[in-house]
Amino acid sequence: MPCFIxxxxxxxxxxxxxxxxxxxxxYHYIWDTFIITPLVHRMDRAHYLNKGTVDKMREAIWKNVAVGSLFMFGLYTAGRQSWFMNSDEYFTDWPKNVPDVVRWYYMFYFAYWLQSLDFLLNFTNRHYAVKRKDNAEMVLHHLTTLALMITSYAFDFITVGVCVLMLHDVSDLLLETAKLFVYTEKELLSNIFFGSFALSWYILRWGFYPYSFLYSAYGKGYESIVGKMEEGKIYHGGDMAFWYKMWLIFVSFLSILLVLHIYWGILIFQMVIRTLNAGVVQKDIRSDSEGEEEYIIEDKSQAPKSQPIESEGLRSRRKEKLENKI
Structure with missing residues (x-):
């Protein structure tokens, strides 16, 4: 992607x-071929996995590897910058010339999102046989994220884009880790990580995200980008009307992500209520599968099905037949 400014x-x-x-x-080929797939199949043969969760386990491990690697790379490249998670400096001195290594981080993450969309739609990869009921919402989320990244890269809003990505990483890592323990029937650990995931979702995506990013882009972003421009003058190849449209598009993409956060947050709340009632994590609403059983930890408190009781008359007739044979 070119930088236009x-x-x-x-x-x-x-x-x-x-x-x-x-x-x-x-990176995916190396991890999946030589580490993840052999490990998961070995666990499946040893009966460490729930039935039918081989592909889900492979997918969850890969997401942990990929997002974890990108998160550490992001901390290394952007964590030392003065604008990192600092809403007061996202748009100051715009356009901000970020270090080249930050642009590389951004491009690697963009490539990961393209790969995730590819896997979600099964364009080039069909070995993750996981269908989802919220597939349309996931596709919308991926397309919005990609559009937001293209806009922020091209028009130098990278400071916001980097922080948004890393904020999302926290919840994503907790969710995928919770899935690992669900698929291996580690009830206590799955409950702990799912609870941490739900808590991080509401704190970071319902609280920190709209305040630090959306509110900052709406107020300080407008002042730094459009507010200082004069009618009829050209700034970085565009007039005031052009940059107003670019700012509006950028804020719109941030708003769509917030709507998806609220939608999934409501589903997560329903999941929390069911988990509290059942005592264990039963399934992940955000990636609920279609056409197949989840085979996720069931409520162990349920009593086993009672066996049919043999009647007294039937036992007597069997006893008589046995005596006659003797």
Whole structure:
């Protein structure tokens, strides 16, 4: 993706995407072929997994590996910047010339989201046979994230984009880790991580996200980008009306993500209520499968089905037949 505002080498910028895509697919191939798949099949043969969760286990492990790696890379590249998780500096001195390594981090994450959309729609990969009831919402979420990343990269809103990605990483890692323990029937650990995931969702995505990102983009972003422009003058190749539209598109994408956060948050709340009633995590609403049983931890408090009671008359007739044979 090119940068339209700052002076940059166009060829170098365009070359980032194919390099990042090739790296992400190669990283997945190495992990899935030589580590994840052999490990999961060995666990399945040893009966450590719930029935029918081989593909789900592989997918959850890969997401933990990928998101965990990107999260650590993000902390290394952006964590030392003054604007990191600081809403007062997201839009100051716009356009902000972020370090080249941060642009590489952003491009690797963009490639990961493209791969995730590919796997979700089964374009090039069919070995994660996991269908979801909320597939349409997931596709919308992926497309919105990709559009938000393209806009922020091209028009130098990367500071917000990086922080949004890393904020999402926290809940995603907790969720995928909870799934690992669900598929291996570790009830206590699955409950702990699911509870942590739910708590992080409401604190970070219902609280921190709208205040730190959406409110900042709506107020300080407008002041830094549009508010300082004068009618009729050209700024970075566009007039005031053009930059107003770009700001409005960027805020709209952030708002769509918030709507999806609220929607999934309501479903998670329903899941929490059911978990409290049952005592264990029964399934993950956000990735509920279609057409197949979840085979996730059942409520162990349920009594076993009673066996049919043999009548007294039937026992007497069997006893008589046995005596006659003797």
């Amino acid at each position: 700052l002076d940059c080498d166009t060829t170098h910028e365009i070359s980032r995407l194919p390099v990042a895509l090739a790296s992400v697919y190669a």
